[in-house]
Amino acid sequence: MESKIAKYLHLKNHPVAILWTEEMPKEAIHFQENKWGCVVALLKAASQGKITAATNNTTVCQGGKVGLGFQGYEHGRIEYFLSTGNKNVPKGERYKKTPELARIFTETIPQVNAGNCLVFKPLDMVTEEEKPECVFFLVDADQISGLITLSNYDKETQDSTQIRFASGCAQAVLYPLYAAQKGESTCYIGMTDPSARKVIDKNELSFSIPYGRFLEMEREADGSFFTTDTWDIISRRIP
16 A cells, blocks of 8 residues: 555655564564564564564563553563662663552553464555554654644544553554554554664654554545645655
8 A cells, every 4th residue: 555644754664554464474574482672673674664573472572562462561570670670670760750650550551452463564565455453654753743733634632643651662553553443543652662762763753543544644635734835845854
């Protein structure tokens, strides 16, 4: 599928379709079982034109397992890792002030009905038989301003895009997956997680859209501000 939105954004990388499959695609790049890797790297590689994928067994990072929807958090260590640390976790990340606050976060993050394999695929490689759950963009500030504006363009409410505290993969994948499974249209800004930012460019954030809402936004793009002089001025400075 070719995206009108990507053209208006002058996107140099690829919009990424996120979809469940029964089996790992043979051509997919993936981590080896029992070998740690940051799943944000899989998203980035997909935006660069590669097909990547993850299963519960190839996702060692607990935050990654949660962020991709394979399972919820296992307690006992994570609440200290995300906060102050303890004798068994000497270096807490200090993303939450106390273990109690970290536990509340881990207990309230949404969970989804997971499939066997989650595939990240450049949108223009998606076949007619495949149905993505959501679409992920890796964008700069000008491009994200366009996406946020378009997400509210045809809505009575003004909160169609949200930012939630979470790991980078949960922001980019879990929350839009959850919205898609509930039939909601909320879009999510992501990659504000400092740990995830180590993997991507300093000027990039993510923007994720449930697939049904993405199709609506595609239909609305031609009549929107994307066709105005204002956007033309902005688009000419997008590198």
